[in-house]
Amino acid sequence: MHLFYTADIEPHHKQFILSEEESKHAVRVLRLVQGDKVQLIDGRGGWYDATILDPHPKRTVLHIDAVETNYKESSYSLHVAVAPTKNIDRIEWFLEKATEVGIQEISPIISAHSERKEVKVDRLNKVVISAMKQSLKAYMPKVNPAITFTQFLKQQSTVEGVTKMIAHCEDGTKSYLADVCKPKEKYLILIGPEGDFSTEEIQQALAAGFQPISLGDNRLRTETAALMSCLEASVLNR
Structure with a gap:
């Protein structure tokens, strides 16, 4: 199977021309020829199932044979707001695995103990696109620009119909995600940096309606905790 990400294709298209980059990959690297079958995701x-009409290295022309909308649409929605790690490779690893497991939105948040203050969304999107293609998914998770923890809470204050949770390491009464959430709903989970959220940030989140949750007895790295939340949501909705 040869799968291409084509964001600008529409279901009504009968033909489609691959970008120069994708055309070059199809013709020069994959050595596809006229009549070969390919698949597209938007x-x-x-x-989209398609057939190559003209295998040009700069503008490969495809005939669209069949279209399926809402392909393997998720029954739930998960938004993870996570503090980016000092080593950006760890967050890229999380994005790759979260895309494979299932996630709809990722928000990098800068908190009091964050070691990294900025991220390059374009770079993160490339990781997501690659993982989306590798796992044969048709939905691309949304990666938001990084904002501060306080800005994020303010941004989410008007969002309704979402179960909001914060995973932190301080002592106190906490529930497991499966005990807080119901299947086929919308979830938002806050995951802190290696040094955890500050006490003030935890209190701000609780005051904003976020419920404290536990991801188990083990102390987890940021990217591991973020992935655990994806896995638990996936199992809950299996």
């Missing part, structure tokens, strides 16, 4: 749930 990142919005569209899955």
Whole structure:
């Protein structure tokens, strides 16, 4: 199977021309020829079966044979707001695995103990696109620009219909995600940096309606905790 990400394709298209980059990959690298079958995804749930009409290295022309919208649409929605790690490779690892497991939105948040203050969304999107193609998904998770913890809470204050949770390491009464959430709903989880959220940040989140949750007895790295939340949500909705 040869799968291409084509964000600008639409379900009504009968033909489509691959970008120069994708055309070069199809013709020069994969050595595809006229009549070969390929698949396209648009990142919005569209899955397209196509046939190569003209294998040009700069503008490969495809005939669209069949279209399936809402391809393998998730029954739930998960938004993880996570403090980016000092080593950006760890967050990229999380994005790759979260895309494979299932996630709809990722927000990098800068908190009091964050060691990294900025991220390059374009770079993170490349990781997501690659993972989306590798796992044969038609929906591309949304990666938001990094904002501060306080800005994020303010941004989410008007969002309704979402179960909001914060995973932190301080002592106190906490529930497990499966005890807080119901299947087929919308979830938002806050995951802190290696040094955890500050006490003030935890209190701010609780005051904003976030419920404290536990991801188990073990102390987890930021990227591991973020992935655990994806796994628990996936199992809950299996």
